Amino acid sequence: MHWHPNPTERRAFHSLKWSSFPEQELPLWVADMDCAPPPCVTTTIEASVAHGIFGYGSEPKHFRDAWVTHLQTRHDWEIDPDWIVPIAGVVPGMRFSLMAHPDIRHVLAPSPAYPYFQTVPRIEQRTHHPIKLHHQAWGLEPSFDAIDDQLKALKAPAAILWCNPQNPGGTVYSSNQIQQLVSIGANHGSLIVSDEIWADLILDDDQHIPLGRLAPTTQPTITLMAATKTFNIAGFGCAVAIIPEPATRQRFLDTQIAMPHVTPLAYAVTESCLRDGWDWHHELLQALRTNRQTVLDWATQHPEYEVTTGHATFLAWIESHQRTDVSEHFAKRGVRLSPGKPFGSETAVRLNFGCSPATLSEALRRMDAR
Template structure:
């Protein structure tokens, strides 16, 4: 089911950007795995119709999201809460503009570059909340967080959960604690949960807007794009329970934010209604891949990988505080995502969302180089 796919001549950024440097790509966060057959078939059928005009979200599309949230998270949502968007990145940028009030926006670090950049791009001040390894888990300092939330000019917290690049999932207890603090200090909580359907070990994911304490001052961002490998279609959705917040969001988006691609909406509906078995098989495949990465990386001197609950991304740490890893991975012939763009120049992020043959090829290149380097 998850065999090797040749992506040549598909204009794939992941494979095109570094091909002239002969670097094996294990960087940008899309998978080298074929999307589920039901999605492929639905897209082929639709593309056989020769008119590709405008399309607005339709009732069964919204219903597919409602049913998915009920099944996956035991979360009952109203279809009216759903706002379809052309992507999660424009969505949290919009959140900064609508709810940030040109003030302070909290964002955890390390984090993936678009989220780190969003507050400043929208004229706000970015306030970094360090996430560190404590008590056998990735976590922030709660006192530091409360101090920042209590600042009179703080209006928004951009959360990434599951975390990118760590892959950690906040516990239900921590999500409820965060929700209560945001409610107490009247800070809007906007949560990027694009990887929430890629939890590999059964850990419970709690969408922020499902929590009563924060429901009316929250935005939950989701998509089928990462899980079902359809990111190129530019389609996501925001779940905004509060009608006033939703109107403000839609009013600011009007005229500047395009509607999602109709193919992306079609792919999302099929993903959420017809691809449950594929989804389960994917999680098993990725869990096995994650173990392969850990088995290799943790046997190489100076490298450390702490497998987490979610995503197809591995945050690989340098245990030598003077040795950035990216130049060495590149010398090995592998292109990772460089840690400097995530807020930590020592580490790298490695994408293991691929077939076993390709993964083993990349890991063998890293291992061979490291053994020779030693």
């Protein structure tokens, strides 16, 4: 696994991260990494190019097996392959989950959170109820009693959109916490949609607990997963919704009519990573731990910011104690970070440390300027 120190050539290939802002700014915003994916990705693409015909595709025979094996070996979750619904992305999966439940008018979602946790309920014309998260030593945590109270007060069908590991806090929720959430969902008859796209980017010894592993298979839950963050292949839209409860799954499947499907290459690349990408992944985690430490060292020099990095992701959440223009403040110094407002905090920014140590050090040096 190798970082590209300053991959300006990504602009020529229309990278969202590298093409959206002036060239003098170092982009540490949208969540992809400045490295090539595991070698199996290139091999898979080369085989497809050598074949040279690009017609309609179908789900590869071993795609589900790859997920079943992956969930069993890495997350101790035994699933039935029939529970899997392949979809073209986790964010579309959030939206399909709400489309499948027009009766649910209220959606609880963590705040701060990845912007689509607000946008999807809004665009689906549901009322968004933030679950306030609080800064803790290793991440952002909710009060589960408060979630229970919010649902009690609603007295109407609701969905909970959950994110574990959490973006932007990097929190890895414990088995006890997931169990509490599952029980709250069951007590209130709420649908739980758990976005677990970061499940395989845990940097420490913590274990990822898939929500669907703890919930009874009769409870309506939708667990969304993908290989795209883990292996840096976000340009290939491919994800899975894992839905044990048959009626919930059928409703979700009904939303798939006339929707874009996973492309043959995206299926093939995902399957190859789940099978052959783990040596690369081992090196990646080591590199990300080093970068996280660099960010934490920077944070100790900057008490004017409250910096949250959790046990997972390649993200740091930086809350300013002093300014509301924090994103523009850093942009003027030549570093483009994700502004906090769409996440739910006007005084914060999110930094992506999935880049070379040289790029990260240069960005933090620029951010030092007062």
